[in-house]
Amino acid sequence: xxxxxxxxxxxxxxxxxxxxxxxxxxxxxxxxxxxxxxxxxxxxxxxxxxxxxxxxxxxxxxxxxxxxxxxxxxxxxxxxxxxxxxxxxxxxxxxxxxxxxxxxxxxxxxxxxxxxxxxxxxxxxxxxxxxxxxxxxxxxxxxxxxxxxxxxxxxxxxxxxxxxxxxxxxxxxxxxxxxxxxxxxxxxxxxxxxxxxxxxxxxxxxxxxxxxxxxxxxxxxxxxxxxxxxxxxxxxxxxxxxxxxxxxxxxxxxxxxxxxxxxxxxxxxxxxxxxxxxxxxxxxxxxxxxxxxxxxxxxxxxxxxxxxxxxxxxxxxxxxxxxxxxxxxxxxxxxxxxxxxxxxxxxxxxxxxxxxxxxxxxxxxxxxxxxxxxxxxxxxxxxxxx
Amino acid sequence: xxxxxxxxxxxxxxxxxxxxxxxxxxxxxxxxxxxxxxxxxxxxxxxxxxxxxxxxxxxxxxxxxxxxxxxxxxxxxxxxxxxxxxxxxxxxxxxxxxxxxxxxxxxxxxxxxxxxxxxxxxxxxxxxxxxxxxxxxxxxxxxxxxxxxxxxxxxxxxxxxxxxxxxxxxxxxxxxxxxxxxxxxxxxxxxxxxxxxxxxxxxxxxxxxxxxxxxxxxxxxxxxxxxxxxxxxxxxxxxxxxxxxxxxxxxxxxxxxxxxxxxxxxxxxxxxxxxxxxxxxxxxxxxxxxxxxxxxxxxxxxxxxxxxxxxx
Amino acid sequence: xxxxxxxxxxxxxxxxxxxxxxxxxxxxxxxxxxxxxxxxxxxxxxxxxxxxxxxxxxxxxxxxxxxxxxxxxxxxxxxxxxxxxxxxxxxxxxxxxxxxxxxxxxxxxxxxxxxxxxxxxxxxxxxxxxxxxxxxxxxxxxxxxxxxxxxxxxxxxxxxxxxxxxxxxxxxxxxxxxxxxxxxxxxxxxxxxxxxxxxxxxxxxxxxxxxxxxxxxxxxxxxxxxxxxxxxxxxxxxxxxxxxxxxxxxxxxxxxxxxxxxxxxxxxxxxxxxxxxxxxxxxxxxxxxxxxx
Numbered sequence: 001x002x003x004x005x006x007x008x009x010x011x012x013x014x015x016x017x018x019x020x021x022x023x024x025x026x027x028x029x030x031x032x033x034x035x036x037x038x039x040x041x042x043x044x045x046x047x048x049x050x051x052x053x054x055x056x057x058x059x060x061x062x063x064x065x066x067x068x069x070x071x072x073x074x075x076x077x078x079x080x081x082x083x084x085x086x087x088x089x090x091x092x093x094x095x096x097x098x099x100x101x102x103x104x105x106x107x108x109x110x111x112x113x114x115x116x117x118x119x120x121x122x123x124x125x126x127x128x129x130x131x132x133x134x135x136x137x138x139x140x141x142x143x144x145x146x147x148x149x150x151x152x153x154x155x156x157x158x159x160x161x162x163x164x165x166x167x168x169x170x171x172x173x174x175x176x177x178x179x180x181x182x183x184x185x186x187x188x189x190x191x192x193x194x195x196x197x198x199x200x201x202x203x204x205x206x207x208x209x210x211x212x213x214x215x216x217x218x219x220x221x222x223x224x225x226x227x228x229x230x231x232x233x234x235x236x237x238x239x240x241x242x243x244x245x246x247x248x249x250x251x252x253x254x255x256x257x258x259x260x261x262x263x264x265x266x267x268x269x270x271x272x273x274x275x276x277x278x279x280x281x282x283x284x285x286x287x288x289x290x291x292x293x294x295x296x297x298x299x300x301x302x303x304x305x306x307x308x309x310x311x312x313x314x315x316x317x318x319x320x321x322x323x324x325x326x327x328x329x330x331x332x333x334x335x336x337x338x339x340x341x342x343x344x345x346x347x348x349x350x351x352x353x354x355x356x357x358x359x360x361x362x363x364x365x366x367x368x369x370x371x372x373x374x375x376x377x378x379x380x381x382x383x384x385x386x
Numbered sequence: 387x388x389x390x391x392x393x394x395x396x397x398x399x400x401x402x403x404x405x406x407x408x409x410x411x412x413x414x415x416x417x418x419x420x421x422x423x424x425x426x427x428x429x430x431x432x433x434x435x436x437x438x439x440x441x442x443x444x445x446x447x448x449x450x451x452x453x454x455x456x457x458x459x460x461x462x463x464x465x466x467x468x469x470x471x472x473x474x475x476x477x478x479x480x481x482x483x484x485x486x487x488x489x490x491x492x493x494x495x496x497x498x499x500x501x502x503x504x505x506x507x508x509x510x511x512x513x514x515x516x517x518x519x520x521x522x523x524x525x526x527x528x529x530x531x532x533x534x535x536x537x538x539x540x541x542x543x544x545x546x547x548x549x550x551x552x553x554x555x556x557x558x559x560x561x562x563x564x565x566x567x568x569x570x571x572x573x574x575x576x577x578x579x580x581x582x583x584x585x586x587x588x589x590x591x592x593x594x595x596x597x598x599x600x601x602x603x604x605x606x607x608x609x610x611x612x613x614x615x616x617x618x619x620x621x622x623x624x625x626x627x628x629x630x631x632x633x634x635x636x637x638x639x640x641x642x643x644x645x646x647x648x649x650x651x652x653x654x655x656x657x658x659x660x661x662x663x664x665x666x667x668x669x670x671x672x673x674x675x676x677x678x679x680x681x682x683x684x685x686x687x688x689x690x691x692x693x694x695x696x697x698x
Numbered sequence: 699x700x701x702x703x704x705x706x707x708x709x710x711x712x713x714x715x716x717x718x719x720x721x722x723x724x725x726x727x728x729x730x731x732x733x734x735x736x737x738x739x740x741x742x743x744x745x746x747x748x749x750x751x752x753x754x755x756x757x758x759x760x761x762x763x764x765x766x767x768x769x770x771x772x773x774x775x776x777x778x779x780x781x782x783x784x785x786x787x788x789x790x791x792x793x794x795x796x797x798x799x800x801x802x803x804x805x806x807x808x809x810x811x812x813x814x815x816x817x818x819x820x821x822x823x824x825x826x827x828x829x830x831x832x833x834x835x836x837x838x839x840x841x842x843x844x845x846x847x848x849x850x851x852x853x854x855x856x857x858x859x860x861x862x863x864x865x866x867x868x869x870x871x872x873x874x875x876x877x878x879x880x881x882x883x884x885x886x887x888x889x890x891x892x893x894x895x896x897x898x899x900x901x902x903x904x905x906x907x908x909x910x911x912x913x914x915x916x917x918x919x920x921x922x923x924x925x926x927x928x929x930x931x932x933x934x935x936x937x938x939x940x941x942x943x944x945x946x947x948x949x950x951x952x953x954x955x956x957x958x959x960x961x962x963x964x965x966x967x968x969x970x971x972x973x974x975x976x977x978x979x980x981x982x983x984x985x986x987x988x989x990x991x
Contacts, residue, residue, distance in 0.1 A: 096935055206638075256536070380470055442845075514918065
């Protein structure tokens with residue numbers, strides 16, 4: 001009797017286990033392809049199969065987190081991008097060192113390699129992306145909307161790709177300054193009596209936008225994008241006139257009255273100063289329209305490669321690009337979106353207008369490097385006292 | 387301090403004077419073992435200091451003499467000693483000297499003024515405030531001064547109301563001397579911190595004795611006060627020199643690079659957004675800073691020995 | 699210490715004075731006028747110092763207590779504790795401070811006492827070694843450390859504590875050195891040992907209580923350092939309080955940034971004052987217990 005019961009139990013157990021084994025194998029066979037995808041090596045999505053968008057989303061959710069670095073919330077509307085991504089995919093974004101520089105991002109790639117908090121993606125000045133590529137720190141990846149990115153603004157193999165940009169702009173406190181200058185030449189003509197307190201957001205040897213400001217000043221004063229002596233002399237003259245305030249200009253200095261004119265990226269002024277001061281007006285100078293894009297890249301040693309790629313797909317989707325537009329930055333696919341009527345009209349209308357008759361110029365990395373060399377050698381002798 | 391020699395009887399007796407006699411054939415070994423055991427106690431500390439300081443120093447030196455691909459090169463050192471980088475060293479040294487000597491002396495006077503007052507509340511306030519302010523600086527300090535002495539500053543406004551606008555008299559916060567003026571905000575507290583314990587060691591009985599022996603104030607200071615304080619004052623100034631030499635965020639916020647200063651140049655190369663491929667040059671400048679500071683420490687040692695002899 | 703010039707030993711107090719009016723007055727007019735002159739000079743120094751240190755503080759506070767419309771408002775300050783990252787940054791700073799204090803207590807304090815007791819000749823070397831952290835600027839220390847440290851160390855915020863303990867060494871050593879020079883360490887230790895105390899009891903119940911002021915001063919300086927250090931923490935990518943404060947720099951409302959800075963400054967000062975006041979209450983308690991000073 002007991003043996004009979006045991007036999008029945010054994011048979012039942014055997015059937016159960018074999019059934020389970022079959023089901024598990026079947027399941028793993030279908031999911032097996034997805035779990036064995038090494039997302040760190042994936043260079044672009046396929047329409048279907050183990051490297052499709054759906055698989056990417058699943059893999060990213062499995063990773064559960066994304067590490068970004070040096071992305072202030074009010075820089076090109078990254079705050080909204082981060083929160084909307086988190087809401088849509090339920091993937092937590094760790095935003096480290098929001099005030100960091102491009103150099104710190106590259107350093108973090110090497111210094112934090114292996115840490116689970118190492119950055120997955122970076123957003124840096126283009127020359128830094130080039131240096132990182134040369135140091136084999138980046139993984140190539142081409143987003144789904146790759147063809148919408150202009151050829152000059154991306155690496156052909158996908159190691160880096162530009163994301164958003166803006167123009168050097170003159171911001172001015174209309175309440176404090178009687179006549180706001182709308183060109184570089186106008187800034188030169190005034191002396192201290194006119195109450196100009198002109199600031200850059202940092203030293204041009206440290207800050208991209210300040211260097212761009214010097215390049216724009218050079219353009220407006222007969223120099224060129226690479227040979228920026230004219231720009232350095234411009235600021236030297238401003239300092240001599242007593243109208244240049246060499247502090248780090250931002251909302252704090254504007255609100256306290258230390259600076260009432262700031263030369264900075266148009267989108268950063270819109271997000272960084274305009275909210276604090278209703279009377280702050282941002283215009284692109286009428287004698288030089290210099291634009292520059294920042295650059296995205298994925299870390300070769302990203303701790304969350306699937307999440308990193310999903311983030312890039314999100315940023316370069318219509319939704320992501322429009323969120324950058326909301327931050328009054330010009331997304332890199334803007335031309336494509338405008339032709340295909342995908343750009344958000346309301347936000348597009350808010351962009352500072354390019355003045356008539358000025359052709360926008362975009363410096364190459366070689367020109368930026370040349371300008372940096374000139375500035376390093378002459379800034380403190382010409383503008384400062386040595 | 388007088389010497390005390392306590393000799394007690396019993397098995398636990400320890401003598402602080404000359405060594406006790408030990409059985410003869412084991413004497414040298416015993417002494418060696420004892421010295422070894424005694425020095426062994428400071429080994430953890432030495433190891434820690436080596437790890438905490440030595441390793442970073444070695445890393446800096448290594449990077450200064452190699453390029454981005456890891457090859458040995460003198461090029462970075464060569465560049466670091468020219469042009470605006472050389473100017474950076476000059477300015478940094480000048481600024482550090484100025485803001486170690488002047489705030490150093492002012493700090494001694496302030497510390498003495500506090501110490502001489504009998505108000506213990508004031509002493510505690512200054513003690514704690516010095517601790518906090520000695521570590522203060524950077525963006526926030528720069529703003530506080532911009533908000534007080536900038537063109538639209540609070541103090542500027544008050545002074546302008548009585549027709550004493552400092553900007554009209556040539557005062558400019560955003561220059562070398564302006565930066566030095568702001569540096570005093572953390573340099574003076576640092577000196578106060580260092581010199582207060584030494585001032586506490588200046589016994590009142592010495593002052594009374596000097597007075598009673600007919601010494602004038604000047605004589606007291608010349609023969610008692612200054613010689614006693616001199617080592618601490620010099621040590622404090624060395625600390626101040628190092629602190630000012632390495633300070634970076636304050637000058638950056640006030641002058642954003644129109645004054646060449648080595649820490650700011652290192653920051654632009656290692657921590658900036660413009661020059662992406664000259665990291666090793668930054669290390670080379672750092673190496674230069676190490677050399678300057680080492681030389682300063684040697685000079686400090688020489689001056690201190692000479693000063694103590696001279697004031698004897 | 700340099701020799702005083704009167705010869706060894708405490709000078710004898712000789713109540714002799716030349717001025718004729720002295721017979722009656724305890725304080726000669728000569729002395730009292732000197733004291734008056736000194737007092738006046740002290741007032742000048744203190745007033746100028748107060749002005750120099752308080753006016754910028756006032757300017758900062760004034761700006762922090764302004765709303766967007768320029769009028770007085772607490773908005774900037776009240777929005778801080780609920781600002782994102784504040785509690786994490788605060789808690790991180792406290793943990794780092796505790797770890798730094800622990801490292802100093804385990805390493806620097808015993809070594810200093812030991813050197814004072816057994817290796818007086820090493821005092822010179824110790825002085826030199828403890829000045830070394832000044833020689834290497836913090837920006838270089840952290841860059842070098844990150845270059846050389848192994849991964850498991852880099853991944854931990856306590857790497858900062860290790861370096862903070864090094865940075866604090868000059869101050870901790872100086873405090874202890876001054877305190878140890880003021881007490882007669884050898885006598886105390888020998889007395890305690892000869893009365894039958896072992897090393898632990900000697901340290902805990904004899905030496906350390908006599909060093910209370912120096913220890914608290916060292917603790918205060920270490921705390922101030924950890925709560926104020928920015929360069930190394932920001933380059934090591936940890937959000938301590940000073941780093942958290944600076945990240946408001948790009949916020950569109952400057953009042954918040956300055957409010958955060960002022961809060962950090964005043965908060966650190968309050969915390970340190972609390973620590974230092976432990977000294978007074980502690981010594982009062984021990985006085986009551988033993989019935990004498």
